[in-house]
Amino acid sequence: MNKIxxxxxxxxLSRVKKKSFLLLTFLTPILIAGVYAFxxxxxxxxxxxxxxxxxxxxxxxxxxxxxxxxTTFEYLENTSFEDAKKMLDNKYYALLxxxxxxxxxxxxxxxxxxxxxxxxxxxxxxxxxxxIETIKRSKIIAEANxxxxxxxxxxxxxxxxxxxxxxxxxxxxxxxSTEIAMGLGFAMGFIIYMFILMYGVQVMRGVIEEKSNRxxxxxxxxxxxxxxxxxxxxxxxxxxxxxxLMWIILSGAIIMIGxxxxxxxxxxxxxxxxxxxxQLPSAGQSMDQAQLNMMQEVLGTFDLNYILSxxxxxxxxxxxxxxxxxxxxxxxxxxxxxxxxxxxxxxxxTIPLMIALYMAMAVIKNPEGSLAFWGSIIPFTSPIxxxxxxxxxxxxxxxxxxxxxxxxxxxxxxxxxAKIYRTGILMxxxxxxxxxxxxxxxxxx
Amino acid sequence: xxxxxxxxxxxxxxxxxALKDVSISVPEGSIFGLLGxxxxxxxxxxxIINQITGPDSGEIFFNGEPLKPEHVHxxxxxxxERGLYKKMKVGEQSIYLAQLKGMSKKDATAKLxxxxxxxxxxxxxxxxxxxxxxGMAQKIQFVTTILHEPKLLIFDxxxxxxxxxxxxxxxxxxxxxxxxxxxxxxxxHNMGSVEEICDHIALIHKSEKILDxxxxxxxKEYRTNTYNISFTxxxxxxxxxxxxxxxxxxxxxxxxxxxxxLKLNNxxxxxxxxxQLLPHVEIIAFxxxxxxxxxxxxxxxxxxxxxxxxx
Numbered sequence: 001m002n003k004i005x006x007x008x009x010x011x012x013l014s015r016v017k018k019k020s021f022l023l024l025t026f027l028t029p030i031l032i033a034g035v036y037a038f039x040x041x042x043x044x045x046x047x048x049x050x051x052x053x054x055x056x057x058x059x060x061x062x063x064x065x066x067x068x069x070x071t072t073f074e075y076l077e078n079t080s081f082e083d084a085k086k087m088l089d090n091k092y093y094a095l096l097x098x099x100x101x102x103x104x105x106x107x108x109x110x111x112x113x114x115x116x117x118x119x120x121x122x123x124x125x126x127x128x129x130x131x132i133e134t135i136k137r138s139k140i141i142a143e144a145n146x147x148x149x150x151x152x153x154x155x156x157x158x159x160x161x162x163x164x165x166x167x168x169x170x171x172x173x174x175x176x177s178t179e180i181a182m183g184l185g186f187a188m189g190f191i192i193y194m195f196i197l198m199y200g201v202q203v204m205r206g207v208i209e210e211k212s213n214r215x216x217x218x219x220x221x222x223x224x225x226x227x228x229x230x231x232x233x234x235x236x237x238x239x240x241x242x243x244x245l246m247w248i249i250l251s252g253a254i255i256m257i258g259x260x261x262x263x264x265x266x267x268x269x270x271x272x273x274x275x276x277x278x279q280l281p282s283a284g285q286s287m288d289q290a291q292l293n294m295m296q297e298v299l300g301t302f303d304l305n306y307i308l309s310x311x312x313x314x315x316x317x318x319x320x321x322x323x324x325x326x327x328x329x330x331x332x333x334x335x336x337x338x339x340x341x342x343x344x345x346x347x348x349x350t351i352p353l354m355i356a357l358y359m360a361m362a363v364i365k366n367p368e369g370s371l372a373f374w375g376s377i378i379p380f381t382s383p384i385x386x387x388x389x390x391x392x393x394x395x396x397x398x399x400x401x402x403x404x405x406x407x408x409x410x411x412x413x414x415x416x417x418a419k420i421y422r423t424g425i426l427m428x429x430x431x432x433x434x435x436x437x438x439x440x441x442x443x444x445x
Numbered sequence: 446x447x448x449x450x451x452x453x454x455x456x457x458x459x460x461x462x463a464l465k466d467v468s469i470s471v472p473e474g475s476i477f478g479l480l481g482x483x484x485x486x487x488x489x490x491x492x493i494i495n496q497i498t499g500p501d502s503g504e505i506f507f508n509g510e511p512l513k514p515e516h517v518h519x520x521x522x523x524x525x526e527r528g529l530y531k532k533m534k535v536g537e538q539s540i541y542l543a544q545l546k547g548m549s550k551k552d553a554t555a556k557l558x559x560x561x562x563x564x565x566x567x568x569x570x571x572x573x574x575x576x577x578x579x580g581m582a583q584k585i586q587f588v589t590t591i592l593h594e595p596k597l598l599i600f601d602x603x604x605x606x607x608x609x610x611x612x613x614x615x616x617x618x619x620x621x622x623x624x625x626x627x628x629x630x631x632x633x634h635n636m637g638s639v640e641e642i643c644d645h646i647a648l649i650h651k652s653e654k655i656l657d658x659x660x661x662x663x664x665k666e667y668r669t670n671t672y673n674i675s676f677t678x679x680x681x682x683x684x685x686x687x688x689x690x691x692x693x694x695x696x697x698x699x700x701x702x703x704x705x706x707l708k709l710n711n712x713x714x715x716x717x718x719x720x721q722l723l724p725h726v727e728i729i730a731f732x733x734x735x736x737x738x739x740x741x742x743x744x745x746x747x748x749x750x751x752x753x754x755x756x
Contacts, residue, residue, distance in 0.1 A: 003544075003545055006541065006544045006545060007545075010541055014532070014533065210530075213528040213529065213530060214524075214526040214527055214528030215527070215529055215530060217497070217522075217524040217526050217527065218522070218523075218524060218527060218528075218542065218586075218589075219542075219545065221495040221496075221497060221517060221522040221524070222517055222542070222545035222546050223545055224514075426492075426497070428526065439459050
């Protein structure tokens with residue numbers, strides 16, 4: 001067997017068999033799914049606590065708030081505020097005081113012993129507002145003395161939904177969702193950032209481990225330092241891909257199982273059905289038009305080609321970006337004796353990554369601008385920025401240019417890093433400076 | 446016939462010269478001692494032999510052919526800075542290292558089990574290295590160094606870190622390997638530790654080779670004609686009857702007997718000395734004081750007017 005394959009095998013297996021890897025791989029999707037499930041549950045859960053609120057109405061309005069669902073309003077006539085206050089907590093959840101000048105001041109007060117929930121607060125606010133609005137409107141309608149004014153005003157309310165439709169390269173019309181592209185783009189960019197950093201640091205740790213274990217000299221008397229470095233980099237990359245694929249498979253499985261259990265009616269085919277019958281006016285009963293539009297957009301966005309192009313883009317830019325950075329991480333690992341010394345060399349490596357992440361936030365808003373263009377062409381930021389852009393669609397020549405430059409620069413960086421690495425791994429107990437590393441670069445073996 | 450030869454090796458690092466025109470020739474089936482203080486350039490030379498670094502100029506021959514990358518499979522190297530992956534299991538790790546030396550997995554496993562049985566360490570097979578003591582790890586290291594039956598073995602400071610029992614085990618295994626035809630290079634700054642087993646030596650000092658040859662020849666060349674004599678009787682009688690070219694360097698008196706360190710000058714032989722003294726005192730022991738490699742090293746350095754800075 002080729003020696004580099006033996007090294008890749010060891011680097012891969014020794015990491016994949018670790019407990020921390022298994023834990024991270026299996027728990028992360030479960031954790032994410034759990035957090036989502038919790039959030040959805042929280043949002044769907046109705047507030048079923050019964051509350052009674054005492055109302056001290058000093059204004060001329062007649063019953064401006066009315067009991068609804070679980071909140072009951074009791075109007076306290078002839079009761080002073082002081083007396084009412086004593087009934088807080090055992091009888092009343094809160095006291096609502098509507099002042100005399102509510103029409104002018106446009107404010108009311110809610111007294112309570114505990115923090116009032118957001119639902120109660122907004123319920124009270126919207127009821128008073130609606131009441132006052134209605135009064136004002138009927139007054140204007142009466143003054144205007146126009147027949148059917150109320151109906152005419154009501155008819156001016158127009159909900160607008162903007163469908164985004166993109167012309168594909170082949171002139172075919174595609175419905176796509178900008179929101180989804182934004183979310184997807186940023187998520188992908190962020191995952192790439194995380195993966196490059198996480199696995200780059202793993203490469204660096206591996207190199208430091210071999211150096212501080214003193215096993216390095218035994219190994220490089222059998223293989224070339226370059227073989228060892230590449231073996232490690234490739235092995236760790238495969239660990240990263242394994243983890244990523246496991247996450248996709250596991251989250252897919254969890255979503256499928258979860259939706260089958262908790263949302264039995266909602267699977268892909270029923271959504272499709274819903275969208276196909278949306279033309280029939282009767283369907284509008286169950287689902288309003290805006291929701292249907294959104295679903296159509298989601299479905300239009302997620303066709304197979306789109307998913308494959310994103311997945312393919314992710315794998316390519318993760319690998320190429322990782323190769324570019326991990327070679328540098330390996331060089332840093334070789335130059336130091338332990339992890340605490342890595343700081344000064346890590347900064348110049350992590351800064352381009354951080355910049356790329358901040359750029360990504362701007363690029364999401366304008367994926368065709370010049371920042372987006374240059375960010376996705378320059379190799380040190382392109383893995384992240386290009387991934388952000390891919391969900392929006394990128395011209396083929398830009399994609400090819402970016403890929404070509406990235407591949408070229410990782411080959412160049414690996415060559416540079418290998419030069420530092422092969423000298424660095426044999427240097428013990430020496431404080432290394434940039435000047436020293438510059439010297440190593442010019443050694444010819 | 447020389448199994449391994451290095452001719453006129455020069456190696457420069459930025460700022461200093463690590464090897465200045467060094468040549469060594471290692472006869473087949475011998476134990477070759479590469480001696481010198483720390484920082485003399487021994488490790489650099491060894492790294493060049495292992496092709497970890499290359500020389501700036503000079504030629505290297507392995508078994509008659511110029512040194513090639515494939516030769517690493519025929520070299521076993523126990524470096525001074527040695528260690529193992531702490532988190533890896535002993536068996537797995539040994540197989541990995543053997544595979545890197547070009548052995549097949551099956552072959553490596555069988556040979557490893559043989560050696561582990563011999564050293565009575567088979568029960569460590571599934572243990573992680575971090576669970577072992579330093580001495581145990583050293584044994585494993587030794588086994589992985591010789592497992593692929595290399596024709597040339599290189600040991601850099603082999604006895605450092607070994608306890609006396611394991612050091613002796615190591616020594617006897619190394620002698621067995623030599624008897625089975627391996628050629629061995631020993632490198633150490635502790636010259637006393639290897640003189641009893643080296644057939645040939647080279648002394649390296651400040652990047653230069655200052656002396657080499659067979660151990661016997663060097664000892665002969667640097668003999669000082671000093672002898673130790675132990676006797677019972679009167680010291681005055683000896684003093685009165687000493688031949689005139691013999692000088693007393695040192696006198697020690699013990700409970701049972703007295704002893705003298707004598708230097709024989711101007712070609713006087715030990716027999717002549719003994720025949721003069723025999724009638725007067727009872728001689729218990731008489732032996733030549735052979736200079737240690739350490740003494741020889743210091744003498745050579747002094748003769749060549751080089752400065753010494755040994756640890």
